[in-house]
Amino acid sequence: xxxxxxxxxxxxxxxxxxxxxxxxxxxxxxxxxxxxxxxxxxxxxxxxxxxxxxxxxxxxxxxxxxxxxxxxxxxxxxxxxxxxxxxxxxxxxxxxxxxxxxxxxxxxxxxxxxxxxxxxxxxxxxxxxxxxxxxxxxxxxxxxxxxxxxxxxxxx
Numbered sequence: 001x002x003x004x005x006x007x008x009x010x011x012x013x014x015x016x017x018x019x020x021x022x023x024x025x026x027x028x029x030x031x032x033x034x035x036x037x038x039x040x041x042x043x044x045x046x047x048x049x050x051x052x053x054x055x056x057x058x059x060x061x062x063x064x065x066x067x068x069x070x071x072x073x074x075x076x077x078x079x080x081x082x083x084x085x086x087x088x089x090x091x092x093x094x095x096x097x098x099x100x101x102x103x104x105x106x107x108x109x110x111x112x113x114x115x116x117x118x119x120x121x122x123x124x125x126x127x128x129x130x131x132x133x134x135x136x137x138x139x140x141x142x143x144x145x146x147x148x149x150x151x152x153x154x155x156x
Contacts, residue, residue: 007085009037010045014079017055018071018126019139025057025064033149034142045083052082071130077121087121089113 013031020026028042047063049055056068067074080087089110091098098104129135 003080003087006045006083007080009035009041010079010083010085010136011076012051013037013042013045014054014067014074014126015129015135016139017044017065018067018074018130019136021064021066024062027064030064030146033146049079051119052078053130054079054082071126074126075122076124076126076129077118079126080121087114087118089117091141 012035014090014127016035017026017144020030028046032039032042046055046060047068050060050065050068053068054074055065057063057065071087077087086093090107091104091110094111094114096103096107098107
């Protein structure tokens with residue numbers, strides 16, 4: 001099982017939004033600069049996140065995105081699910097037809113692992129991640145790097 005870029009980027013972007021969006025909407029352009037995720041990819045992800053009522057868009061000057069619910073109520077599993085990402089360690093996507101149309105010997109093991117991963121990710125909210133000091137430190141570093149880059153670009 002492997003979590004793809006889509007799921008990883010969705011979680012990263014939502015965490016960025018949770019960390020920067022308390023006072024005002026956050027533009028996808030700002031998330032793109034801080035996280036190194038292409039703007040067009042973020043637009044696709046946020047369309048799905050909005051459809052699943054995890055974010056809301058604000059139009060006009062100073063517009064962007066904000067969380068549609070409080071960070072305590074948004075789980076990492078919910079974010080991954082919103083972008084159509086499956087948390088499944090089986091080879092058959094849970095269908096039980098892994099070995100020539102029949103269930104393989106280890107099907108239940110991989111199915112149990114998938115359940116454990118889903119339960120683990122359901123138990124972690126955006127608020128849990130925002131509260132971590134190591135994540136706050138990384139956020140501060142990213143903000144400083146973007147500020148430095150803008151300063152350098154402004155002097156050229």
